[in-house]
Amino acid sequence: MKFDLHDVPERVSTGTLPAPDLVEEFVEEAHQRNQSLKGGSVADYIPALADADPNLFGVSVVDVSGDAHDAGDTDHAFSIQSISKAFVYALVCEELGHDATYERVGVNNTGMPFNSVVAIELNEGHPMNPMVNAGALTTTSLAPGTGDEQWRWIWKGLSAFAGRHLVLDDDVYRSERAGNQRNQAIARLLESYGRIEKDPLEVVDVYTKQCSLLVTARDLAVMGATLADGGVNPITKERVVAPHVCRDTLAVLAANGLYERSGEWLFEVGIPGKSGVSGGIVTVAPGKAGIGVFSPPLDDAGNSVRGKQATAFLSRALGLNVFASDAFAEASMTATAEAADDDDASGEEIDERAHDLSDQEA
DSSP states (O other): OOOOOTTSOOOOOOOOOOOHHHHHHHHHHHHHHHTTOOOOBOOOSSGGGTTOOTTOOEEEEEETTSOEEEEESTTOOEEOGGGHHHHHHHHHHHHHOHHHHHHHHOOOOOSSOTTOSHHHHHTTTOOOOTTSHHHHHHHHHTSSSSTHHHHHHHHHHHHHHHTSOOEEOHHHHHHHHHTOHHHHHHHHHHHHTTSOOSOHHHHHHHHHHHHTEEEOHHHHHHHHHHHHTTTBOTTTOOBOSOHHHHHHHHHHHHHHTTGGGHHHHHHHTOSOEEEOTTSEEEEEETTTEEEEEEOSOBOTTSOBHHHHHHHHHHHHHTTOOTTOOOOOOHHHHHHHHHHHHHHHHHHHHHHHHHHHHHHHHO
16 A cells, blocks of 8 residues: 655644643552452463562553653563564664565554464465564564674664663573574574575574563653654653654554454554563553553453553543544634634724824824
């Protein structure tokens, strides 16, 4: 689907958050109303994640001015996992451009689990989108250089999004590396279709490292706020990616960020987001803020149970749903008309006074 719009300037209109004290109040409420929520289970197919404390729960909102609003365990570090896919995709888009990344990786939802091999075969080797593992591996393979060079480039880029130097969790990395045979098989299959042109096992290793970087809920909120602020980190004021890259990344997140539940997420919550199996979710309200939540128990699609509920609450309470609108109130129209009448009356009174003064001078 192509559009000839290169000569059309893109205008942006996104609105603002409520007053800071209200944001603070709603963040606290999002945490309190979901803190005792039960359900879900901690991911155990990665041994290093199986011991996570299911009671941990943090909610963070960072707005585009850099103000942070936190509740709960927002400083607890956990591995970023699949959330890294969104930000590596943004970095590759910045490097290769809109058209090349679209052609190599795609943007459409598969409707299948994130690690599906069948989806690759059904689409003749096309990875379809960067949020499933096939697309994420393809995206990682497009990072400049090979092996360690790619890893350092991704590491530096993700740290720039977070506004601080991120640290690799070596235990998680080794644990995932010992059990990533499926990703290796996906990478080799993509190589056979010509989608991965570098050593597929090196690509998987770099991908495993990017998923093993430690972040906090507040880091996720800062990273999300960077996408919300047209690519400028609101804490460091550093430009990480261009505004059009943020637009492209958020469009992909809207379509695919919660895998086969992405449609449900947009229908109920209405803001682009990305989840990870360690219990994190990042969501982005363009022009307004990033939201980072963390709670390890997951639903059967791999999304944080408490995190989903807290984000849904904040979307509604803070007015973040990108599809929501309200009728143009008649009261507003009436008030505008009354103000115009007052202005007219004031103008007539001024004219009369000016006329009287002219008569007196004459």
